[in-house]
Amino acid sequence: MVKDTRISTKLWAAANWTLIGFFIVNLLAMIATVVTSSFATRWLGTWLPAGWTTRWYSAAWSEFQLHDVLLVTFQIVFLVVVLSGLIGVPAAYALARRDFPGKKLVMLLFLLPLLVPPITFGIPLATVLYQTGFAGQMSGVVLANLVPTVPFVILVMIPFIEQIDTKIEQAARVFGANTFKLFVHVLLPLLMPGILAALLLVLVRTLAMFELTFLTAGPTSQTLVVALYYAVFASGVRAVQSIDAMAVIYMVTTLIWLVIALRFVNPTQIVARAKK
Amino acid sequence: MSTDVSIPLKQRLAARGLDGLTLLVVPAVLFLLALFIYPFLYGLFLSFEPKQGGVFANYQRFFSDSFLYGTIGTTLWLALPVTIATLALAIPIAFRVRLMRNQRLLTTILVIPITLGTVLVAEGLLNYLGPQGWFNRTLMTLGLISSPVKLLHNYWGVMLSLVITGFPFTFLLTLSYLSGIDPALEQAGATLGAGPWERFKHILFPLLLPGLAITFCLSFVQAFSVFPSAVLLGAPAGPTRVISIAAYQAAFEEYDYSMASAVAMIMALVQLAIVVAVLAARGLLYRGPAGGGKG
Amino acid sequence: MTINAASFRELRLDRLSRDFGSHNALKDVSLTIGKGEFIALLGPSGCGKSTTLNLIAGLLPATGGGIWLDDKRIDPLRPEERGFGMVFQNYALFPHMSVNRNIGFGLKMRGVPRAEIDRRVAEAAALVRLQGQTEKLPGQLSGGQQQRVAIARAIVVEPPLVLMDEPLSNLDAKLRLEMRAEIRRIHNTLGATTIYVTHDQEEALSLADRIVVLRDGVVRQVGTPEDLFSRPDHLDVAEFMGFRNKVKGQVASAAEGRATVAVGEAQIAGRTRNAVTAGAEAWLAIRPEDLHPVAAGQPGLTAQVVSTEFRGREFVGFARMADGTDLSFLAHDKLSPGETVTLAAEPDRVLVYGGAA
Numbered sequence: 002m003v004k005d006t007r008i009s010t011k012l013w014a015a016a017n018w019t020l021i022g023f024f025i026v027n028l029l030a031m032i033a034t035v036v037t038s039s040f041a042t043r044w045l046g047t048w049l050p051a052g053w054t055t056r057w058y059s060a061a062w063s064e065f066q067l068h069d070v071l072l073v074t075f076q077i078v079f080l081v082v083v084l085s086g087l088i089g090v091p092a093a094y095a096l097a098r099r100d101f102p103g104k105k106l107v108m109l110l111f112l113l114p115l116l117v118p119p120i121t122f123g124i125p126l127a128t129v130l131y132q133t134g135f136a137g138q139m140s141g142v143v144l145a146n147l148v149p150t151v152p153f154v155i156l157v158m159i160p161f162i163e164q165i166d167t168k169i170e171q172a173a174r175v176f177g178a179n180t181f182k183l184f185v186h187v188l189l190p191l192l193m194p195g196i197l198a199a200l201l202l203v204l205v206r207t208l209a210m211f212e213l214t215f216l217t218a219g220p221t222s223q224t225l226v227v228a229l230y231y232a233v234f235a236s237g238v239r240a241v242q243s244i245d246a247m248a249v250i251y252m253v254t255t256l257i258w259l260v261i262a263l264r265f266v267n268p269t270q271i272v273a274r275a276k277k
Numbered sequence: 278m279s280t281d282v283s284i285p286l287k288q289r290l291a292a293r294g295l296d297g298l299t300l301l302v303v304p305a306v307l308f309l310l311a312l313f314i315y316p317f318l319y320g321l322f323l324s325f326e327p328k329q330g331g332v333f334a335n336y337q338r339f340f341s342d343s344f345l346y347g348t349i350g351t352t353l354w355l356a357l358p359v360t361i362a363t364l365a366l367a368i369p370i371a372f373r374v375r376l377m378r379n380q381r382l383l384t385t386i387l388v389i390p391i392t393l394g395t396v397l398v399a400e401g402l403l404n405y406l407g408p409q410g411w412f413n414r415t416l417m418t419l420g421l422i423s424s425p426v427k428l429l430h431n432y433w434g435v436m437l438s439l440v441i442t443g444f445p446f447t448f449l450l451t452l453s454y455l456s457g458i459d460p461a462l463e464q465a466g467a468t469l470g471a472g473p474w475e476r477f478k479h480i481l482f483p484l485l486l487p488g489l490a491i492t493f494c495l496s497f498v499q500a501f502s503v504f505p506s507a508v509l510l511g512a513p514a515g516p517t518r519v520i521s522i523a524a525y526q527a528a529f530e531e532y533d534y535s536m537a538s539a540v541a542m543i544m545a546l547v548q549l550a551i552v553v554a555v556l557a558a559r560g561l562l563y564r565g566p567a568g569g570g571k572g
Numbered sequence: 573m574t575i576n577a578a579s580f581r582e583l584r585l586d587r588l589s590r591d592f593g594s595h596n597a598l599k600d601v602s603l604t605i606g607k608g609e610f611i612a613l614l615g616p617s618g619c620g621k622s623t624t625l626n627l628i629a630g631l632l633p634a635t636g637g638g639i640w641l642d643d644k645r646i647d648p649l650r651p652e653e654r655g656f657g658m659v660f661q662n663y664a665l666f667p668h669m670s671v672n673r674n675i676g677f678g679l680k681m682r683g684v685p686r687a688e689i690d691r692r693v694a695e696a697a698a699l700v701r702l703q704g705q706t707e708k709l710p711g712q713l714s715g716g717q718q719q720r721v722a723i724a725r726a727i728v729v730e731p732p733l734v735l736m737d738e739p740l741s742n743l744d745a746k747l748r749l750e751m752r753a754e755i756r757r758i759h760n761t762l763g764a765t766t767i768y769v770t771h772d773q774e775e776a777l778s779l780a781d782r783i784v785v786l787r788d789g790v791v792r793q794v795g796t797p798e799d800l801f802s803r804p805d806h807l808d809v810a811e812f813m814g815f816r817n818k819v820k821g822q823v824a825s826a827a828e829g830r831a832t833v834a835v836g837e838a839q840i841a842g843r844t845r846n847a848v849t850a851g852a853e854a855w856l857a858i859r860p861e862d863l864h865p866v867a868a869g870q871p872g873l874t875a876q877v878v879s880t881e882f883r884g885r886e887f888v889g890f891a892r893m894a895d896g897t898d899l900s901f902l903a904h905d906k907l908s909p910g911e912t913v914t915l916a917a918e919p920d921r922v923l924v925y926g927g928a929a
Contacts, residue, residue: 017373031401092305099299118502120521124541125320128534168664174651175658176678190668209394230396248400268384
C-alpha cells in the first residue's frame with residue numbers, strides 16, 4: 002500500500018468515493034422507502050406520508066397468514082441447518098484429512114451446486130421431486146434447499162478443519178480415544194466456532210433462498226420470501242403498505258440472523274466461498 | 278512365534294488414504310448424486326422425450342419460435358452489460374477500499390442486498406423507482422428532469438435490480454482476490470520507480486486478472502439466471518422475457534416438463550459456453566501464487 | 573484391548589517397511605527393545621526415524637513387516653488400542669482443555685473412575701513439577717511448561733512404552749538441557765521403556781542406553797553411546813557422529829585392527845572398522861578436536877590454512893589439502909591464512925574405513 006499525494010490520484014479517489022456513496026445512498030433509500038411505506042397511513046405524491054400507523058403490520062399478519070408462514074419457514078430452516086451440518090461436517094472432515102483417488106472429482110461435485118445458479122438446476126430438480134412426490138410439501142423444500150447448503154458447509158469447513166493440527170487428533174488416538182470419543186471430546190469443541198459460523202450462514206441463505214423454495218413449495222410449505230413474492234406478484238389485490246409491512250418483517254428476520262452471523266465471519270466470506 | 282508379516286487388506290487400503298474416516302464423505306456424495314447429478318441427467322433425457330414429435334422436437338420448437346429462442350438474446354442483453362458494468366465499477370472501488378483500515382462497515386452494508394435477495398430488492402425498487410418515488414422526486418427537485426423517468430416494468434427496472442444485487446457480489450469477490458496479493462509486491466514496484474498507474478498496469482492487474490475471470494463467470498451466471506426481478510420489475514411478456522421465465526412457464530403453466538427440461542438444458546449450455554470461453558482465455562494467463570516469494 | 577504393562581518383555585520390529593508411493597521411507601527395519609530400555613532413534617531429517625515412531629504408535633499404517641509385543645502382533649491395532657504414551661514434537665496439547673484435563677485425558681478414555689483420575693493426575697503433575705499450574709489452559713503456559721504437560725500426559729497412563737518425537741526441538745538451549753535431565757530422571761523414576769527420536773547426537777548420547785542410527789530408511793548401526801561415539805561401523809555414521817574430516821587414501825599395510833594409509837606423501841596410522849586390504853582405497857575419519865598442527869616434517873596431513881576462528885580457549889582452524897579436501901582442526905595459536913600446516917592425530921583417534929564411501 003503506497004501512499005500517493007498527486008492531484009490526479011486524489012481526484013480519482015474522490016470519483017470512486019462518489020460512486021460508492023451514490024450506490025449506498027440509493028440502497029439505503031430503497032430500504033427506507035419500504036420501511037416508511039409500511040408505517041404510512043396514506044402516501045401519494047408527497048415526500049413523506051400523510052400520517053403514521055402500525056396497523057399494516059396486524060393487517061399483513063392476518064392477510065398473509067404470517068403466523069403459519071413464519072412457523073413453516075422456521076421449521077424448514079431448522080431442518081436444513083441441522084441436516085446440512087450433519088451431512089456436511091463429516092464430509093468436510095474426511096476431505097480435509099484424507100487424500101484418496103477421485104478426490105478432485107468429489108470436490109467438483111461439491112463445487113458445482115454453488116456455481117450453477119439455483120434456477121438452472123432447480124427446474125430439473127423440481128421435476129424429479131414432483132415425480133417422486135416430495136415436492137409440494139415440506140420434505141421436498143428441505144431436500145431442494147440442501148442441494149446448495151451441504152456443499153456450502155463442506156467448503157466453509159474444509160479450511161477451518163485444515164488449520165487444526167492433526168497432531169492433536171493423533172495425540173487423542175494414542176491416549177486411547179476411539180473415533181467417537183475423539184469426535185466428542187476433541188474435535189467437536191475445537192470445530193464449534195467454525196460449525197456455528199457455517200450453519201448461521203446456511204440459516205441466512207435458506208431464509209433468503211427464493212428460487213428453490215419457489216419451485217418446490219406447495220401452498221402449505223411456502224417460506225416467507227416465497228409468500229412475499231406472491232404478494233408482490235399479486236399487488237393491487239392488497240394495499241401496498243400491507244405488502245411493505247410483510248417485506249419489513251422479512252427484512253428484520255433475515256438481518257437479525259445476518260448480524261449474528263457477522264459476529265463470527267467476515268462479510269467477504271459470504272461471497273468468497275466459491276473462490277478456488 | 279509366527280513370523281508372518283503379510284499386510285492385511287485394511288492396512289493396505291489405509292496406506293492409500295481409504296479407511297473408515299474417508300467413508301464420512303459418502304453420505305454427502307450420495308446426496309448430491311441423487312439430488313444434483315441425477316436430476317440433471319434425468320432432465321437431459323426427459324428433454325429428448327417430447328410430448329409430441331421426434332427426439333429433437335423440443336429443441337426444434339425452441340429454435341424455430343422467436344418467442345422462445347428470443348429469450349436467449351434478451352437474457353444475454355441483460356446479463357452481459359450488467360456483468361461488465363459491475364466489474365468495471367468494482368475494480369477501481371476495490372482498489373480504493375483495499376487501502377482502508379476498517380473495511381468492515383462498508384462490506385457489511387454491501388452484503389445486505391445479497392442477503393436480502395432479489396425478491397426484496399424488487400419489492401423495494403417498486404416503491405423507490407416509481408413515478409412518485411424518492412428517486413424521481415429527487416431528480417425533479419434537482420431540476421435534472423421535468424417529468425418522472427419510467428424505470429419500472431421495462432428493461433431498466435430489471436437492469437437496476439441486477440446491479441443492486443450484482444455489484445456487491447462482484448465487488449466483495451474482487452476485494453477478496455485483491456487482498457490475496459502481497460502488498461510488498463506493490464511496494465517493490467514503487468521503490469523501482471513505478472507510479473500508481475504503472476503499478477496497477479504491470480503488477481496488480483496481471484496478478485488480479487485470473488481472479489477477475491472467475492468473478493466475471495460467477496457474476497455473469499448469476500445475472501443470466503435472473504428470475505423474480507424480471508417478473509416483478511420488468512415486462513415479463515415482452516422486453517424482459519428472460520430464459521428462466523420460459524423454462525418456468527413450460528414447467529408450471531403448461532406442465533410440459535419435457536419442454537421445461539429442454540429450456541433448462543439450453544440455459545445451462547449458454548452459461549457453460551460463456552464460462553468455458555472465459556476460463557479458456559484465463560488459461561493463457563499467469564496463475565501462480567500472488568505472494569511475494571515465501572509462498 | 574489395552575496391553576497390560578506387566579506382561580511385556582520386549583518390543584520387536586520385524587522387517588518393518590513403509591513406502592510413500594514409490595519412495596521407501598523405511599526398509600526392512602528389525603529391532604528388539606527390552607523392557608526398561610531408553611532407546612534413541614538418531615539420524616538426519618528424512619532418515620525414517622519419525623516414520624518408525626509413527627508406525628510403532630499406529631499413526632501410520634505399515635506397508636510391510638510387523639510389530640510384535642512379546643507374542644502379540646500389534647501393527648494391525650489402531651493407535652487407541654495400543655495403550656502407549658507419546659510426547660509430540662509440538663506437544664499437541666488439547667488447546668480447549670485445562671492442564672488437568674489434558675493430563676487426565678488418557679485415563680478418562682480408559683474409563684478410570686473420577687477420583688482415581690484426580691489422584692493420578694496430581695501425582696503426574698507433581699512428578700513433572702507442574703503443581704499450581706493445573707487449572708491453566710495450554711496457551712497460558714511457557715514452552716517448557718507445555719513440554720512438562722505433554723510428558724505428564726504421556727506417563728500418567730503408565731504405558732508399557734513411551735514414545736517421544738523430538739520433544740526438545742522447540743525449546744531454547746538452556747531449557748533443552750534442563751528438560752533433557754528431567755526426561756532421564758522421569759524415565760528412571762518410572763522404570764519406563766522409552767523410544768526417543770532426535771536428530772541431535774549430543775541429546776542421543778547423553779540420554780540413551782542404546783542408540784539406533786538410521787539413514788535413508790535403513791538401520792546403519794545399533795549400539796551404546798560409547799560404541800557409537802568411538803567406534804562407528806560405517807563412514808557415514810562416523811561423519812554423523814562428529815568425525816567431520818574425511819580423507820581419501822591408499823592402504824599401505826593392514827593387520828589386527830590397525831592400518832597405515834598413504835595420503836599423498838604422508839603415512840597415517842589408525843584403527844580399522846571394517847575389512848581393509850593393503851593396496852585398496854580407504855577413508856580416514858578424524859574428529860576436528862583430535863586433529864592438531866604438528867612440527868613440519870612429522871607424519872601428518874599437509875594443508876594450507878584458509879581461516880581460523882577464536883573459540884575461547886582454542887582456535888578452530890580450516891585448511892585445504894592440495895587435492896581440495898577440506899579439514900577442520902583445533903590449534904592453540906592463531907594461524908594466518910595461506911600458511912602451510914601439518915596436521916596429525918593420535919593413531920587411536922583415527923578411524924580407517926576400507927572401500928568406496
